[in-house]
Amino acid sequence: MFDPDIAPSGTLLGLLQRGRGDGTLHALAEQRGEALAALEQCVLSDPRRDWQVESRSLYYARLYSELEGGLEGIEQHLFHPDDVLDTEEQRTGLALSVLGHLAGYGRRDALRLLREYAARGSNWHWALDELALRDDDAGLTALAPAILGRFPRGAEGDAALARALREAYEPRPWRLWADDRVHGARVRAAEEQGSFDRWQRQLRPAGPAPGWSVRDVLEWAEQGLEAHPVQHRDAPAARCLAAVAGPEDRAELLHAARLGPQGARAAALRHLADRQDPDVLGLIEAAAADPSLVVSRAALESFARMRSVAGVEQARRWAAREDELGTAAAQMLAMLGGAEDAARVLAALRRTVRVRGADAEGLAVLVEGAGRLSIGCAAPVVRHVYRETASSHLRGCAARTLAVIDPSFADGFAIECLWDCEESTRELAARHAATGDVRVLAQLRRLAADPAEEADVQSAVRGRLSTTAATARRRSA
Structure with missing residues (x-):
C-alpha cells in the first residue's frame, strides 16, 4: 500500500479519486473538458491506497462512456x-482495467x-488477462508471436515461459x-514443465523448520530476526508451539513471554493468547x-484474536486508554461487546477520527461496531467518515452503518x-434508496441493463424494481 495525494472531498477531483457517487453526478454537470481532465488524472495516477480491496475501474469506465472521452491520454501513459x-x-x-471495461462496452x-x-508493454500479462475476457479467438491467436517472443528459446526462456503460464x-x-x-508444441511443453515444477516444489521442504521442542521453536523464532533479510517467524512459531507445547512447558513459555528476546517473546505471547x-x-x-x-505488534494482534469472556471484560477496562x-480494546468491544459497551465504542470512534483522521487504521471496525450496536x-461522525475517507472500502462500511x-x-x-465505485455499496443503495427522487428509478434501470x-x-x-412496480400497481388500483 501507499499514500496517494488525494484532493479535498469538496472538489470534483477529490470526489472522483474517492470513487464517490457524487463524483459521477458532479462530473456530468461540469464542463466536459474539466470533467475529462479530472477523470484522466485519476486513471493515470491510481488514487487507491490499496488496489486489492478498492474498486475504481468500472466506475471510471462508465464515466468515460458517459462523457464520450477519448483515450489519447491513456495511450500516451501506457507507451x-x-x-x-x-x-x-x-x-x-x-488504466488497463478501465480499457478492459471499455472494450466490454464495445469501444474498439x-x-x-x-x-x-x-504485444509491446511491460505489464503485458495484465493486458492479456483483460483481453482474455473480452477479445475473440482470432484477436488472441494473433498475439501469440508477440507474447511467446518475449521468451527466448533455451532453458532460461522456457523456464520463464512456464512460470508466466502458471501465474x-x-x-x-x-x-x-x-x-x-x-506455437502449440512450445506452449504444451511449458504446461508440462509447470506441472513438473509444481510437483517438485511439493516434494521439497518450503524452508527451514524448527526442532520439536518448545526451546527449539522459540530459538527458531529468534533466529528469523537475525536472518538476512529478516524473517518474522513469531506467528508460524506460535502454530508450531500449539503442536509441541504441553502443560509442563507453561513456566518456560511464561518466562519467554515476559523476559525473552523479542522473537521468542512474540511467539510465546501469541501461543499463550x-x-x-x-x-x-x-x-x-x-x-x-x-x-x-515485533513484541508490541504481537501483543496487539494476540489480544485482537482473543474471544474469551475475560478478554472482553479486560477490554472494557482498557477501552478508555488513548x-x-x-484502540484494540475498543475494537474488540465493537465486534463482541453488548449494549452496555455502546458509549465506549462511540468514545473510541470519536477519538480516533479526531486524533488520526478519517483514514485511521482499524477505523472500519469501530464504524461497523456503531452499526452492530x-x-x-x-451518525454525525460516521457521516464525516463517509464524506472524507479516501478509502472506498471504509466508505462502504460507513454506508452500511448509516x-x-x-x-x-x-x-x-x-x-x-x-453511482458508487464499490459493488457492495451499490447493492446496499439498491435496497435502500428512496424512489421519490426521479434519478433513482432511472439509475436502477441503467444498472439492471448494464452487462458489466x-x-x-x-x-x-x-x-x-419489481417491488416498486407492484406498489405502483396497487396504488393505481
Missing part, C-alpha cells in the same frame, strides 16, 4: 518511456490499445495457443508498551451510493 523503467503493476494496472479503440500494449490469471489465451499448429492462558492479559499489557515493534492497546448518536442508525440515509447518501454490472447488484436492483 511512455517510463513503461520500460517502471514495470510495477501500480503504474498501468488501473480500447480493444486496440489493449492488444498493442499486450496467468486467465488461462484462455494459453489454451488457444496450445492448440495452435505453429491462543490458549487463553489466565496470565496472558497482564503479559499483553506490558508487551503492548514495549519499544520493540494508546494502541485502548445501533449507536444512533454516532443504513442502520441514520433515518435520513434512504433520502440522502443512499441515492448517491447508486455485478450479479449481486443486479439481483438487488431487479428485486427493488
Whole structure:
C-alpha cells in the first residue's frame, strides 16, 4: 500500500479519486473538458491506497462512456518511456482495467490499445488477462508471436515461459495457443514443465523448520530476526508451539513471554493468547508498551484474536486508554461487546477520527461496531467518515452503518451510493434508496441493463424494481 495525494472531498477531483457517487453526478454537470481532465488524472495516477480491496475501474469506465472521452491520454501513459523503467503493476494496472471495461462496452479503440500494449508493454500479462475476457479467438491467436517472443528459446526462456503460464490469471489465451499448429508444441511443453515444477516444489521442504521442542521453536523464532533479510517467524512459531507445547512447558513459555528476546517473546505471547492462558492479559499489557515493534505488534494482534469472556471484560477496562492497546480494546468491544459497551465504542470512534483522521487504521471496525450496536448518536461522525475517507472500502462500511442508525440515509447518501465505485455499496443503495427522487428509478434501470454490472447488484436492483412496480400497481388500483 501507499499514500496517494488525494484532493479535498469538496472538489470534483477529490470526489472522483474517492470513487464517490457524487463524483459521477458532479462530473456530468461540469464542463466536459474539466470533467475529462479530472477523470484522466485519476486513471493515470491510481488514487487507491490499496488496489486489492478498492474498486475504481468500472466506475471510471462508465464515466468515460458517459462523457464520450477519448483515450489519447491513456495511450500516451501506457507507451511512455517510463513503461520500460517502471514495470510495477501500480503504474498501468488501473488504466488497463478501465480499457478492459471499455472494450466490454464495445469501444474498439480500447480493444486496440489493449492488444498493442499486450504485444509491446511491460505489464503485458495484465493486458492479456483483460483481453482474455473480452477479445475473440482470432484477436488472441494473433498475439501469440508477440507474447511467446518475449521468451527466448533455451532453458532460461522456457523456464520463464512456464512460470508466466502458471501465474496467468486467465488461462484462455494459453489454451488457444496450445492448440495452435505453429506455437502449440512450445506452449504444451511449458504446461508440462509447470506441472513438473509444481510437483517438485511439493516434494521439497518450503524452508527451514524448527526442532520439536518448545526451546527449539522459540530459538527458531529468534533466529528469523537475525536472518538476512529478516524473517518474522513469531506467528508460524506460535502454530508450531500449539503442536509441541504441553502443560509442563507453561513456566518456560511464561518466562519467554515476559523476559525473552523479542522473537521468542512474540511467539510465546501469541501461543499463550491462543490458549487463553489466565496470565496472558497482564503479559499483553506490558508487551503492548514495549519499544520493540515485533513484541508490541504481537501483543496487539494476540489480544485482537482473543474471544474469551475475560478478554472482553479486560477490554472494557482498557477501552478508555488513548494508546494502541485502548484502540484494540475498543475494537474488540465493537465486534463482541453488548449494549452496555455502546458509549465506549462511540468514545473510541470519536477519538480516533479526531486524533488520526478519517483514514485511521482499524477505523472500519469501530464504524461497523456503531452499526452492530445501533449507536444512533454516532451518525454525525460516521457521516464525516463517509464524506472524507479516501478509502472506498471504509466508505462502504460507513454506508452500511448509516443504513442502520441514520433515518435520513434512504433520502440522502443512499441515492448517491447508486453511482458508487464499490459493488457492495451499490447493492446496499439498491435496497435502500428512496424512489421519490426521479434519478433513482432511472439509475436502477441503467444498472439492471448494464452487462458489466455485478450479479449481486443486479439481483438487488431487479428485486427493488419489481417491488416498486407492484406498489405502483396497487396504488393505481
